[in-house]
Amino acid sequence: MTIRVYGLQTEQRAEPLGIDHPRPRLSWKLDSDRRGAAQTAYRITAALQPADRPLWDTGRRESSEGLLVSWDGPVLQSATRYHWRVEIWDETGTPAGSAASWFETGLLHRTDWTAVWVGRDLLALPPVDPPGAHDVAGGELFQPPLHLRRTFDLDRRPVRARLYATARGVYEPWLNGVRIGDHELAPGWTEYHRRLQYQTYDVTGLVDDGPNVLGAVVADGWWSGYIGFDPRRAAQHYGDCPAYLAQLVLDFADGSRRVIATDAGWTEQPGAVLSADLLMGQVVDARRGTGTGGFAPVAILDAEPGPLVAQPDEPVRVTAELPAVTVELRAPGQYVVDFGQNLVGRVRLTLRSAPRGHLVSIRHAETLAGGELYVANLRRAAAADRYIAAGEPQEVFEPQFTIHGFRYIEIDGHPGELAAADVVARVLHSDTAWTGRFECSDPVTNQLYANIGWGQRGNFVAVPTDCPQRDERLGWLADAQIFAPTASRNADVAAFFARWMRDVVDGQDTGGAFRDVAPVITMHREAAPAWGDAGVIIPWHLWRTYGDRQALADSFDAMTAWIAHVRRHNPDLRWRHRTGNHYGDWLQIDATTPREVLATAYFARSTAIVAAAADVLGRQRAAAEHRALHTAIRDAFITSYVRADGTVEGETQTAYLLALAFGLLPDELIPVAVKHLAADIERRGNRLTTGFVGVPLLCPVLAQHGRADLAYALLHQDEFPSWGYSIRHGATTIWERWDGWTEHGGFQADAMNSFNHYSLGSVGEWLFGRVAGIDQTPGSVAYRELLLRPLPGGRLTWARAEQDTARGLVACGWAVTGDRITVTATVPPGCTALLEVPTAEPASVREHDEPARARPGVLGAEPSATGLTVRLTSGRYTFTASHTPDHTPVQEMS
Template sequence: MNFIRLPFYSLLLMLAPHSWAQTLAPSNLQVEYQESPIALGTTKPRLSWQLEATKPAGKDLHQTAYEIQVASNKEQLDEPNLWSTGKVTSTSTHQITYAGVPLSPRSSAVWRVRCWDQDGSPSEWSSPATFTIGLLNGSDWSAKWIASPENPIHETEENVQNFKGTPKGKLHLTPAKHFRKDFEANNPVRALLYATSLGVNTIELNGKRIGDWNLAPGWTSYHNRLHYLTYDVTERIQEGGNTLGATIADGWYAGYVAYGLFVNVAGLDPSRPGRSYYGKYPALRLQLELQYSDGSTKVIGTDPSWKTAFAPHTEADTLMGETYDARLEQDGWSSPGFDDSAWKNAILDEGHKGKLEPHPGVPLRAIEEIKPVSVTEHKPGVFIFNLGQNISGLAKLKVKGKAGDRVTLRFAEILHNDGRMSTENLRCARAIDTYILKGDPEGEIYLPDFTFHGFQYVEVTGYPGTPTLDDITGVVIHSDTPLISEFESSDPILNQIHSNIVWTQRANYFEIPTDCPQRDERMGWTGDAQVYIKAATYNADIASFTTKWLRDLNDDQWDFGPYPNFAPSPFIRKGMNFAAAWGDAGIICPWHFWQVYGDTTVLEEHWEQMEKFMTFRKERDPQNVGTKVGDSGFGDWLALYQPKTPVEFIDLAYHAHTSQLMSEMAMALGKTERAKYYRDRHRALSASFAKLHVQPDGSLTEANQSKYAMALYFGLIPDGLKQNAANNLAKLIRDNGNKMQTGFLGTRPLLPVLSSHGHHDLAGILMQQTEYPSWGYEVENGATTIWERWNSFIKDEGVHEPGMNSFSHYAFGAVSEWMFAELGGISQLAPGYDLIRIAPRPAGTLTHCKVSTQVRHGKVATAWNLTDGTFKASITIPPNTKAVVSLPIADFSPQTLGSGTYSFSGSYLQD
């Protein structure tokens, strides 16, 4: 047995007796990042699993071989009829491509895996998991696209205003529509419902809601791609009569989307600016397939025989809100025996012309409920509920009154100093929900179906009586990306900052990575996404979520090469062009995806389009000097310094950076010639950058904090000059009173650059700063999420620039990456965390810190404590990985350790 000999400090390795006898067990089986998916979009799915130690105290546990068995049903697993790999000598546990009997649409399979550990001992077989191939071809669909023959659009009484208070006109809103179909059925062995819509939908079967998705089937680049959802409804089919029902609303497809009203896009119907960018009216497509034991199948699909009528949702819009008149409910409308003779027949719709695929991401659904912490009567009959937390989602109303009573809910993230709701930042988004009671003596509960909001406060007017805290509940809704992070330290402000970052990510990972959940925008801004994506991976499993959004991004790539500034991109604002650091997300985000998840399939899928973008990049700047020609000019968005960092500087820096990333991705794909090409491009661009911007002593011309941070982070300062450049950056910060001046682009690299160039102490000061501008300043002013602006709220003054503001914007939350990688000391040294860096570093006044995250191999954790000059640390490394461990202990030499939990103690060696 090997011992680590370190004479200048005490080291405790908690080695379990007989560790060589430990074995492993495969668990958490996934297919294409999903657990037992029932509609995959490929016939060659990738299988993955994690490894768990059967005795947790074991050390250096790793897989040496695996065996996969796949069968068409569980009974055949002992003699698998689809695929058996036999024993395969390999450490691989992820993305093993199915290579058995060819699969086809609707194919179902059961699979299991076992592994051999480092000593050659086999595990038991895992519990079986399942997967099903979805409908992959147009010929797989017999259901037709249908729509309502009536699509009234009514003009609202109120006007909406832009962020300057300028009236933008009345809104034009539509009611939701019901569709229903009665059918007969025997007892099927399996019943799968494939459901999609142009617009958003809810589905009911025999009077009960199917599934828990909100705003299904989500938002895509509709001109190119549409997703469908699949539900296993076998247990819901009853012998004899059945009824399938659906309700559809405009959603992102035909309703108000993005900030169309704000910009008044030219060339669209002037009577309804801001809506109907993809299509004018919603449409529905459902296909229910009943499989029987004799091998026969019965299909119930949408066609003109379906009946339709208006739903009680008299207004239904994702941005503007929902009005629901409970008096218009038709009891039993989705159940057998309902009289639909007064309903009209549906009509055929031309439907969707692009790709129709299974949704590859996670559900957008209700995650939890939050009870308000207070309710005040702001003025007679106007009650304001405070949830105590800024969220994305809905307010659930509990009310009892007479028929016709009208209760209105308004939403805000913050209050003005006089207690009023601050709704100016909603701009053209009305964001109002209205419920009209039917007069049920038992009371009524209302939760909207076809909208969402970003809010902490709910204003209730028209309530019959005086509401209590129990009458409003906040329903948190976002894409169900599993939360995986833990951060706890001796500084309560840092702990709150971490909470704020996570809540902001939750609020904005809403089908796409939005910039904000509250105002007339809510778009997938690419600049925000690329600076934050690595931080996001520490806090949640975003693999399938990002897989989906990268397709949106590439679907909306412009024909001549650039990526859009937001994706999906329903319209191009007049004068909007490519934006340096925004369009670069098309390279940066796939690179991070590969680094974190070890997945090269995403690189292969989008490689051709990434090359197209880089060709555009080169042609746009043939002299390698950076350019602002045709640039949207966002620059270092919301930086506090003047003059602003020139777009040419940012353009050249990002061009060089993405060339380096392209060379690395090319090597991972075995494209050696392209790798060399991009290495040469990176070399040439870096040399040009140094010539233009770096002086002989390493200082930058016309320097500011963001310029230094970007140049050092992207490796654009020659090696011998980097330290002097970092020292100059530190001096700029200290001369500014230990305060930042950086915007979206400069903030993300700022603390990492300081920590990696001898100024970790200054990074800690910035992290713990509580004066404006800082994350701590936000906490001191009551923030529960990350603000868009450093000065979104000013103590004693109130909301700053209320019309152009967001209190839930994750871009500045990119500092989470530094919190995990430096304070917690967790980062990867190889794609997929096959080799991990463990190097926790105290900073500022911290005396302890506990951090963990889940990587594809399992949980990685560090915990350290600093007391009386002694540094104690505990680290956990998951099976099938190794970690290079560096600790701030006197005379400690970096150690490469296998999986296990280790404890260390020694004299603290300060940076």
């Protein structure tokens, strides 16, 4: 079989429409059934049309690389589509495969923009007090969204038409009565004063000869709507009203061009959407359709476009629909609907024969309390949508400028019998391609993995939020850095995190301190330990996982400034000063890890990462300085917090985990510290105490140090506190806190009790990396050198995972049947792997009943503490070995 070239990307996106990178990076992946298959050379050609003579031709380049290859062809032109093709040669020098893709540039220069910002002329169209808005959320800051339109005539149809649009707020564009594109909540949320994203839409098929109507509805969104939880600044963080900027570029067959841009020729008229807010909900009066109100001129708010950038990652989209599982009539016109899954999005409701002017309301909740919607944890977020019927035989209500976290809804005022088919949950999130899959023989573990995935979907909405339901929904840095390894197992989050890191860097203050959240709104304080460290950890993760050197370089100065900030205020290298709102091991349970132990451990870890990053970027002086600083911090940690008996100050699980995971113990004390950690877990009946900071380290550290039995015991625990406890009580997402609800205490404090956070789901990294076994060697980048270490244990009889990495599909799994274990592995072309086959007798490892060493693709094998380590080239493999049911190889290490 030849090598299949697939997964072509430009700037980490498939066929992006409207990029503004001057030298875009091109990538491709490889797949082959042939063992030892590898790329040894490539050739890239690019042209304006696939059949045209190339305007860029690399010629044959001897290289095995297919990841983020920079464009070094001619200067790119604005608003131009480029078709590119890659051909590869295999390990024998034979042409082996090819594939084609395209990308299109956006508006690359300030002079390309002729549009001006338009908004409401308050003198021409006074604000409307929308019916019901006050009832929804106090209403004093509500104003109707902009309903904008511009008419124009054409004597012929264009051969190409593009709409370039953005908003201060969130917008939905329309052309000739048809909604444009599938973006939701565009333009997303960034540090608006530094960067405002615009989107590009292909509207060639929507433009008519003759009269045309270009329109948009623009709501408050993050710009001027409610966000966060500061009662002193509940809304209007960036401005007090929405605005719109757009231009429609029409190209004709004769080479002429016409631009329809936002200007004084646009008008506004009252529309059906009376109010819309991300947290509070949306009110629609269907009686007020197009043409039911007079036109008013718009106001020109700003002639300068501002800091516009093309959106570099996938937008928020509707990615799934969930039907109602149960529909229960509670009272006349009142129904409670259960969708069976805690999710993030909105509801599409079909009404039949609703009287004109009839009001229907929808409230949302994650769970029930005493059979009623539990909404106390929403705090000030009303999460309620309202619809006033037009009186048609059938009407469909689906809000477009709000988003809710919910499993249950209550419909009030429904005019008749509600059929299950008439109510559908629509799932929204940033549309990162799902690239990972894990499954095993244990249904509870599978449910845990499903909960992790739903938590990621629900909280990756423009930014990595903390929660999707209450009056918060902020991009908390610690949550993101803790979960990033798991997130990148599940989905391709390279462009998503690289874009968000610009917000993290933009939020850094002049002294080098990152902030707790990004984008920054009202929380101006310096970041806490583990929170601010995300500014160091995530860029490094993007390098290791996706090979994104640019993301690392773009963040490097900010990374070093953060370390300098901490060092400047803590000259004794114990991080005790300038710790922001120190959260410690946030939401730890039945334990208190000393804050300065946690802070100093993170100081050491981030410093080590900066040193490694400096090596990658060729910054030798910075690398040497930070290596020396790391050594000094480590010495200070050991001197201050580690005793001769191997105990770590605080003697909590998280204290030991930090010291072990971050290499902050003398070698001779490591086994003793592991025993202290294990003893604490066992003393508690195999229960954890870790909060946000400790939990991602828990199972990996135990497995690494010979206590996989304890790691599995924690995974399978279903008594409080544990992942299994929440699942046993119906959780379909990861809870914010272990005690969000308990049999003995009911609901925790309403002020902070989300049932959809992803932080405690960071165990997902371990499910992929050790349970199924997909990892990479310490020196590997983007899974070039795989480390496949399946780890049988617990009550599992089999487990497997696959991950479509930046280089291609990696898979690993195992199954135990009787006294035999079968291990399967897939290694992409051009990659190598060290596969650790866990076996009772290393010599028993065979592939298809032949000695493993004799098979093609197997480079060698040698005994290890866990069985046999086999060195592999690319290909698909199946190994069998002897395995006794009571044999857990890693236990032999202790």
